[in-house]
Amino acid sequence: MTRLFNEPSQFADELVKGFVAANSQWVRPVAGGVVRRAPTVEGQTAVVVGGGSGHYPAFGGIVGPGLAHGAAMGNLFASPSAQQVHSVAVAAENRGGVLLTFGNYAGDVLNFATAEARLNSEGIVTRTVVVTDDISSAPVGQEHKRRGIAGDLTVFKAAAAAAEAGYSLDEVVRVATEANDRTRSIGVAFSGCTLPGQTEPLFTVPAGRMAVGMGIHGEPGIAETDVPTANELAELLVSSLLAELPPSIATAQDARAAVILNGLGSVKYEELFVVYGRVAELLEAAGITVVEPEVGELVTSFDMAGVSLTLFWLNDELEGFWRAGADTPAYKKGRVGSPSSASTAASTADTQSFAEADRLTLAAETAASLPTELPDSSDASRDAALAIADAIEAIAEVIDEHADELGRIDAVAGDGDHGIGMQRGSRAAATAARSAALNGAGALSALSLAGDAWADRAGGTSGALWGLALQSVGAALGNTTEVTGSAVATGVSDAVSGIQSFGKAVVGDKTMVDAMVPFTERLSREVNAGGDLVTSWRAAAEVATAAAAGTADLLPRMGRARPHAEKSLGTPDAGAHSFALIVVRVGEVLASRHSEFA
Template sequence: MTRLFNDPAAFADEALAGFVAAHRRWVRPVTGGVVRAGGTPAGQVAVVIGGGSGHYPAFSGLVGAGLAHGAAVGNVFASPSAQQIRTVAKAADGGAGVLLMFGNYAGDVLHFGQAADRLTAEGVRAETFAVTDDISSAPAAEHTKRRGIAGDLPVFKAASAAAEAGLPLDEVIAVAAHANARTRSFGIAFSGCTLPGAGQPLFTVPEGRMAVGLGIHGEPGIGEEALPSADRAAELLVASLLNELPDGVDAPRGRRAAVILNGLGSVKYEELFVVYHRVAQLLEEAGVTAVEPEVGELVTSFDMAGVSLTLTWLDERLETLWTAPADTPAYRKGAVAAPTEPAAAAEPAEGAETEDVIPDATPASRQAAETAAAALRVIAATVEEHADALGRIDAVAGDGDHGIGMLRGATAADTAARTAHERGAGAGTVLHRAADAWADRAGGTSGALWGTILHAVGDALGDTERPTAATVSAGVTRACDEVRRIGGAQVGDKTMVDVLVPFADTLAVETAAGARTAAAWDRAATAATTAAAATADLLPQMGRARPHAEKSLGTPDAGAHSLALIVRAVHGVLTDTTGEN
């Protein structure tokens, strides 16, 4: 377990600060992550990678010459927010565009996509690319649904080396796609990981057993087997990867491959070498030449005891990119020019934010802002009360961090809402500030979706008019539409959408029938509670829980359950502030 920490909520920030203090020769801090100490050469495509904390040396440890130009770092096991990614990308931009790269997880897809949209609107061309190397997370026919694990490294490396060689953005993207298409990974674990401050691991493996096909966020494996010897583990890993060859690789014999045997946190280097001894034999017997293999901790998961094997099937171009020199805090090969010492530790102008100005608001909207701030305060208290239970629900088939992420987001939103209200903001601005704070602090899928919900309701309320039942309902309906648009989920997929849709629909029907705000909200909250309970009978079709669908039967979706708890709690605020029963 993770033993050395102060406040668990501050763990990721403190870890990043310590990392920077130890590696100033390579990196300098910017809001949301790090960039190369010497900056990006003018005219060079900037490769910005990122993801949640808890995976070192991914992602900050891979910033430096020959590899990434910057890394956006989120909270523990949570994607960085769109704002964090945007800030890092602007600081890394060398004028030739930015390629944002990440593992294929819902939160990362949402936040990196939003960041790319914002950057493009600001005149910085930005494209996204998700790595999909884990063969256990989806069948080959659905390879776009696969998650990214240790195969992140060879794909990041290929794209970064292409950028270092001066290729334009479109060609760098093509290189990333080619490397990803030829990369496959598979992992096993013997115990789960424990997050800072948590009293128990995200998942457990029975004594004498191993989880097969695990994820790097503590997602349970797709099956269990008896605990193997080192040789048997190597045989399982190699056989699994040789059983699925990429298009263009007809047979392994005569092929060359980049090989990564990755330790996930608690398996020591000597153990890895024992496993790799057999891996090397098996690959040689299959006629595969291992090119500059890597054995060590490259993408970790705190204290998880496990290993994964990655093969990237090389052609002449990919081999050149794989063997190209790199010099980063955690990954080095060959010889590159010495990094330039940073001129100062201060953040660059690109990372500076504009002056914080509260828009004008009418007295009616400021009064409504008091209700909005009270609702955010109750939301934060409700999430805090249920955070542990939400984590346990999420851990059944996911990674168990839903409660932690929701608590970070709701607490930040509460603080932002209170501050904006005290400065005289209207209802719309209070909700917008809360939305930005929630998304920025929580990261992950829930951060992106709750930021979207609060923004949409804030748009409907605005800063001038006194909110009516109709405007509140319109805002919730808009929020529902936006969540479905950006998240891609539909009713029946076992997500928060299964609650948000009936809540929004019931609110709209009751409001149209003439019900006042609190009464309409009461009936909608009841519909939400019923819908949340019904998700226990569904199989997840999206997100990290999808590969473990059967395990979640009988358990409601954590996001759906938290939404139902929140809307019920908000009803109490509406009753108190409007005087309705």
């Protein structure tokens, strides 16, 4: 289990702080993650990677010369927010365009795509390559659905080396795409991992058994077997990968491949070397030339006991990029230039000046995110903004009260991060809303700033969706008009429509939508029939609570819970449950502040 932590919701922030303090020769902090300490050549494509925290050395540990230019580092097992990705990309790019590359998970795809669109709209040419190397997560012909696991490294390494070689953005994208097409991985697990603050692992494997094909967040595999010997495990991994050659590889005989034997946290180097000895023999027997193998921890999952094997089938170009030098905190190969000519001989005073520069950089980025002047607003809208701040603070309180429960529910079929993510998002939103209201913001401004803060601090899919929800309600309320029940109902309906369009979920998928849709339908019906907002909201909250409880009888059809479908029967969806808790608590605030609403 994870034993050393302070406040679980602050774990990701604190690990980034400590990581930067220990590795300031290579990286400097920016809002949302880290970028290279050393300046890059003007016009060089910036390769920006990222994903949830909890997988070190992915992703911050591979930032440096020869590898990533920056890493967006999200909350534990949750994708970085679109704002985080944008911030890191802006800090990393140097007039050569940006490649965003990351593992294929719903939250990452959503948030990186949002950041990509924003960067392009701002004139920073940006492209995306998604890593899909895990053969156990989807069959041949559906490679685009596969997860990204330890094969992340081959794609990141090839793309970054191409950028260092002066390739244009289009050529870097071509190289990264080809590297992904030529990478195959499979993993096994013997036990689950435990998030900070939790006493039980996210998943379990029966004693004496091994899950084949299990993902790095506990996603289920394709089989379960008795725990094999080291040689038997090597034979299973190698035979599985040789059974599916990339289309560009006609035969394994005489092929060349980079090999990664990756430990996921609790399987240590000595064990990995025992396994790799047999892996090497099997690959040689198959006629494969192994090129610069890597054995160690490259993509981990806290204390998860597991192993993955990756084969990266090389051509001459990709082999050159795989062999190219790299110097990062956690991954070093060959020789490259000093990570920072300015810091190599840095004195204590120099180091202190770096720390001060980082502090000032972060302060400037934070200040830049706040509006210099709030839009005009009416007295009624400003009064409503104060009530909105009360409501969002109440949301944060109810999430704090139920965070452990939400994490436990989410861990049944997901990755257990829902409680922590909702805490981070709702607390940030409450702070932003209160600050805005006290500074004279109207309802629209207060909700927009709160939505931005929620999405940024929570990350993941739920962070993006709650950010969108607050912004949609704000747009319907405006800054200058009276806040009416009709306007609130319209805003909630717009929020649900936006979330369904953005996240693609429908009723029955076992998501937050299962509670949101009946809530908004009942709220609109009550308001349109002439009901006041407080009474209508409470009636809708009762419907949402019943609908959330009813998700216990559903099988998930989207997200990380989908592969655990049967396992989740009998447990409500964490997103639907948290939504119901929220609307009930907001109803109480509305009742106490009814004078601010018509």
